[in-house]
Amino acid sequence: MKNLLYVLTLLLGLLILHGCQKDEIIGENVSDLLWLENKGAQMPILVEGNTASKTFILILHGGPGGSAKVYNETYKALSDPLEKRYAVAYWDQRQAGNTRGHGKLDDLNVETVVGDLELVVGLLRYRYGQDISIFLFGHSWGGYLGNAFLAKNENQAQVKGWIDVAGAHNIWKLTVDGVELMKTVAQDRIDANSSRKKSWEGIRDFADEVDTSVPDEDVTLKVNAKAQEATGLAVSDDLIGSHSPSGKEFLNIFFSDYSLISQFTNTLQTARSDLWQEILDAPLTGKLHDIETPALLIWGEYDFVVSPTLGQEMLDSLGTPDEDKSLHLFNNAGHSPMDADIGKFVDLIIDFVEKYK
Amino acid sequence: MYQVLSFLVLLLLCTVPASGQKKRSTPKPEFRIAYFGDYLARPGAKLGVAYAFAQKTKEKSKPLNREENYILTKIHRLEIGGSFTFYHHPGDHNGYLFNAELLWHRIRNRSYKTRYRHFEAGIGLGYLRYQLLGTTFKPDGESSFKEINGGGNAFMPSLFAAWGMNLRFIKATDVRCYVKPLVMFEIPYGAGARGHFAFEAGLSSSLTKTKKSR
Numbered sequence: 001m002k003n004l005l006y007v008l009t010l011l012l013g014l015l016i017l018h019g020c021q022k023d024e025i026i027g028e029n030v031s032d033l034l035w036l037e038n039k040g041a042q043m044p045i046l047v048e049g050n051t052a053s054k055t056f057i058l059i060l061h062g063g064p065g066g067s068a069k070v071y072n073e074t075y076k077a078l079s080d081p082l083e084k085r086y087a088v089a090y091w092d093q094r095q096a097g098n099t100r101g102h103g104k105l106d107d108l109n110v111e112t113v114v115g116d117l118e119l120v121v122g123l124l125r126y127r128y129g130q131d132i133s134i135f136l137f138g139h140s141w142g143g144y145l146g147n148a149f150l151a152k153n154e155n156q157a158q159v160k161g162w163i164d165v166a167g168a169h170n171i172w173k174l175t176v177d178g179v180e181l182m183k184t185v186a187q188d189r190i191d192a193n194s195s196r197k198k199s200w201e202g203i204r205d206f207a208d209e210v211d212t213s214v215p216d217e218d219v220t221l222k223v224n225a226k227a228q229e230a231t232g233l234a235v236s237d238d239l240i241g242s243h244s245p246s247g248k249e250f251l252n253i254f255f256s257d258y259s260l261i262s263q264f265t266n267t268l269q270t271a272r273s274d275l276w277q278e279i280l281d282a283p284l285t286g287k288l289h290d291i292e293t294p295a296l297l298i299w300g301e302y303d304f305v306v307s308p309t310l311g312q313e314m315l316d317s318l319g320t321p322d323e324d325k326s327l328h329l330f331n332n333a334g335h336s337p338m339d340a341d342i343g344k345f346v347d348l349i350i351d352f353v354e355k356y357k
Numbered sequence: 358m359y360q361v362l363s364f365l366v367l368l369l370l371c372t373v374p375a376s377g378q379k380k381r382s383t384p385k386p387e388f389r390i391a392y393f394g395d396y397l398a399r400p401g402a403k404l405g406v407a408y409a410f411a412q413k414t415k416e417k418s419k420p421l422n423r424e425e426n427y428i429l430t431k432i433h434r435l436e437i438g439g440s441f442t443f444y445h446h447p448g449d450h451n452g453y454l455f456n457a458e459l460l461w462h463r464i465r466n467r468s469y470k471t472r473y474r475h476f477e478a479g480i481g482l483g484y485l486r487y488q489l490l491g492t493t494f495k496p497d498g499e500s501s502f503k504e505i506n507g508g509g510n511a512f513m514p515s516l517f518a519a520w521g522m523n524l525r526f527i528k529a530t531d532v533r534c535y536v537k538p539l540v541m542f543e544i545p546y547g548a549g550a551r552g553h554f555a556f557e558a559g560l561s562s563s564l565t566k567t568k569k570s571r
Contacts, residue, residue, distance in 0.1 A: 123502055261554075
């Protein structure tokens with residue numbers, strides 16, 4: 001019994017020591033965990049990779065209510081090559097991912113989240129130097145957030161480039177266009193005698209019947225759920241490439257710093273907020289011409305969630321000079337284009353960052 | 358919420374003197390040491406003590422052979438306990454959990470061959486102090502930040518059940534091993550509450566010399 005106590009005390013001491021040790025923050029293989037406390041929320045920002053490069057890619061995750069760490073723990077083929085060249089900052093937004101604290105639902109609005117993002121950008125400069133280059137990488141809702149940030153005041157002067165992956169800058173347009181895409185693809189699959197013909201008929205019937213004449217929150221949520229279902233069918237029919245985490249990546253869900261339960265809890269709370277209604281009522285299409293930041297836009301051809309027509313709208317509307325913006329459509333892809341061809345996806349990002357850093 | 362919490366704390370405190378009169382024997386406090394895994398895999402350790410404030414014993418004599426009998430024993434106890442738990446969530450936080458527990462404990466042997474088996478079920482009222490790992494910053498004016506001691510507090514009630522059995526290979530004292538799944542609720546967590554599933558596996562002993570029971 002005595003020996004057991006000694007061993008446990010020793011283990012406890014080692015754990016505490018491990019937690020207290022100070023690591024270098026500038027290097028080629030850094031892991032630096034920061035927390036930003038603002039308006040009651042304690043938001044983690046995990047900076048990993050080559051901070052000596054002075055080039056930072058800041059991840060704006062999807063959702064709202066998703067997690068940035070997903071792109072680190074379950075997409076090693078994406079995060080590893082980027083971290084080798086640059087530093088990647090995985091920021092979990094308020095009421096999302098592993099964020100803790102006593103944040104209020106009333107503070108979950110575009111103004112506060114954009115304010116958080118301004119602070120995160122400021123904190124990266126404060127921590128690593130004012131001369132670092134920052135690139136934003138926004139996926140889905142992260143696309144809305146990035147555009148809202150860039151369109152505000154002088155924020156775009158803070159970043160060197162904007163990587164928008166299936167960004168949701170206009171919720172009603174993505175709903176209406178998503179329905180049209182589902183209609184077209186479902187009919188094609190029915191005509192092609194897909195083995196899941198019956199399910200595709202369900203998608204087509206839904207798309208035919210849903211009323212998209214007036215913007216409505218319930219309609220957007222129903223269409224979003226159906227779009228996820230259509231994505232699953234498209235994966236089964238091999239229209240869309242899918243990402244299956246490797247064994248280690250799967251274990252990361254349970255054993256890494258990423259917490260599935262935290263994310264689930266935060267997502268449930270986000271669903272109770274008015275954020276979705278707010279972004280539905282405030283499309284950003286009219287503000288895109290104010291953004292002149294170099295932009296890399298990546299979309300999936302079969303993105304039922306955020307239709308590729310939004311990518312085209314962004315390309316046409318951004319104030320960025322033509323030579324500094326481009327849209328890349330992945331043929332065999334849905335809402336996460338990286339799932340279809342992660343090598344090509346990473347190459348596009350590296351080429352873009354190298355050009356504008 | 359605070360009214361419910363106050364009521365439960367009062368209930369826990371009131372049960373001690375009231376039930377003291379029901380005691381038949383004087384049970385010794387039991388000390389516990391255990392591995393604690395928040396979501397199984399966030400490792401930690403737990404130290405605790407439990408004290409029976411009410412006990413009811415039923416004994417039944419059964420023939421072992423023509424000359425001898427053996428006794429089947431069934432004990433029901435109400436116990437109050439306290440514990441301290443430390444766990445480590447890598448890359449996130451360290452948790453320090455102080456817990457008061459109220460539990461029902463049943464001990465029985467089914468035949469003269471079997472060792473004592475234990476079952477417990479109860480509730481806990483906990484206070485969680487979490488300490489964020491890494492460096493925490495708070496905005497401090499225009500483009501400036503100050504480093505702060507990142508962490509927070511939460512109320513952490515729990516529900517649990519435990520199964521255990523006495524160890525035969527330790528003769529000098531009564532030692533039992535047990536496993537104990539717990540469901541805990543961290544309140545507040547963001548704008549709501551968060552569920553924790555935890556698992557405890559450890560040893561429990563009153564640290565008194567064993568009497569021959571059969």
